[in-house]
Amino acid sequence: MKEMDTIGFLELTSIAKGIEAVDFMLKAADSTLLMAKASCPGKYYIMICGQVGSVERSIDIGVQIGGRYVVGELLIPRVHPSVIKAINMSEIPETTKAIGVLEYYSAVGSIIAADYAVKAADVSLIAIQLGTGIAGKSFVVLTGDVGAVEAAVEAGAKGAKEKAMMINKIVLPNPRKELVESLIQ
Secondary structure, eight states: OOOOOOEEEEESSOOHHHHHHHHHHHSSOEEEEEEEEEEEEEEEEEEEEOOOOHHHHHHHHHHHGGGEEEEEEEEETTTOOHHHHHHHOHHHHHHHOOOEEEEEEEHHHEEEEEEEHHSSSSEEEEEESSSSSTTTHHHHEEOHHHHHHHHHHHHHHHHHHHTTOOOEEEEEEEOOOHHHTTTTO
């Protein structure tokens, strides 16, 4: 498997342009497609990974092809591996001392916040939900000790501040198991 130390992400408001952009992005450089899908409300998300230079080239081409339909772009070198794993995959931890949630108006915000959060404190990502069925919004759910979750939520919020508009953030100590299970359905 290729080295996946860098992820690139594009968010477009045109599904057709998104599909076209994916084709050009994959032909432009040696990047691996992690996700390409239509989402609510009529957005198209593209996520690739690979080495920094390849991902940069692919994103540049995607932005060029997407043109005025590009509403978000992101490149994260040295991304934390759990960010890639948590995108649209959910996992219930055995114990949950606290959960933190960061909610954004765009998918880019949650990806950035998740990376900052897991690098800042000893937390685990439960899920990163990107826009499908939630009006294009996104959110991150993470868990750990209360202090670690508080630190991670603050780091994630601060790290994504320049690139994305946050809707809200919370930290819940000792959440009920039923609540945690409901977050990943």
